[in-house]
Amino acid sequence: MRRALGLILATSLATAAHAEPLADLAAAQKATIEAWGKVPFSQQNVTFVSESSNGYGVYKARGSNVFKPGEPIITYGEPIGYGWKQLPDDLYEMHLMADLDIVDASGEVLWSKQGYMDTHLVSHKQNMEFKFDMTLTVDGLSAGKYKLHYTLHDMTSGKTSSFDEDFELASGG
Numbered sequence: 463m464r465r466a467l468g469l470i471l472a473t474s475l476a477t478a479a480h481a482e483p484l485a486d487l488a489a490a491q492k493a494t495i496e497a498w499g500k501v502p503f504s505q506q507n508v509t510f511v512s513e514s515s516n517g518y519g520v521y522k523a524r525g526s527n528v529f530k531p532g533e534p535i536i537t538y539g540e541p542i543g544y545g546w547k548q549l550p551d552d553l554y555e556m557h558l559m560a561d562l563d564i565v566d567a568s569g570e571v572l573w574s575k576q577g578y579m580d581t582h583l584v585s586h587k588q589n590m591e592f593k594f595d596m597t598l599t600v601d602g603l604s605a606g607k608y609k610l611h612y613t614l615h616d617m618t619s620g621k622t623s624s625f626d627e628d629f630e631l632a633s634g635g
Contacts, residue, residue, distance in 0.1 A: 545619035
């Protein structure tokens with residue numbers, strides 16, 4: 463009997479010791495979500511990559527912004543400050559869209575595509591680790607310097623953000 467009471471007491475103490483850090487973590491997560499709501503919708507870690515990423519922060523940065531004709535141009539980025547729409551059954555939806563313009567050195571838009579990327583995430587959590595890969599293959603442009611101009615749309619909050627990536631198209635194949 464004494465042994466059983468000792469085990470119950472030890473289990474109770476272990477559970478209490480475990481519960482306090484979990485409560486601290488829950489409070490920190492709540493504070494993080496509140497801080498996230500104050501961050502302007504934007505993006506970070508935007509870079510050209512050599513292949514599609516395998517997850518958030520899991521990418522191989524490309525060492526150059528010079529591409530051969532027909533070579534895929536892959537842009538990796540991590541949006542921040544987006545919103546979530548609460549759905550039934552304790553679910554949250556994140557919905558991002560992106561428009562893309564290819565701009566030449568004089569500033570002329572050579573090609574434009576609205577809705578170039580359209581991505582949704584439905585989760586039981588308000589995920590803050592989200593990444594995008596946008597792949598483009600350029601054909602028909604002459605060798606030279608260009609700019610990719612992306613406009614991101616947070617379909618939940620109505621906010622937009624834009625960024626540019628300079629690239630060069632090499633001559634020949």
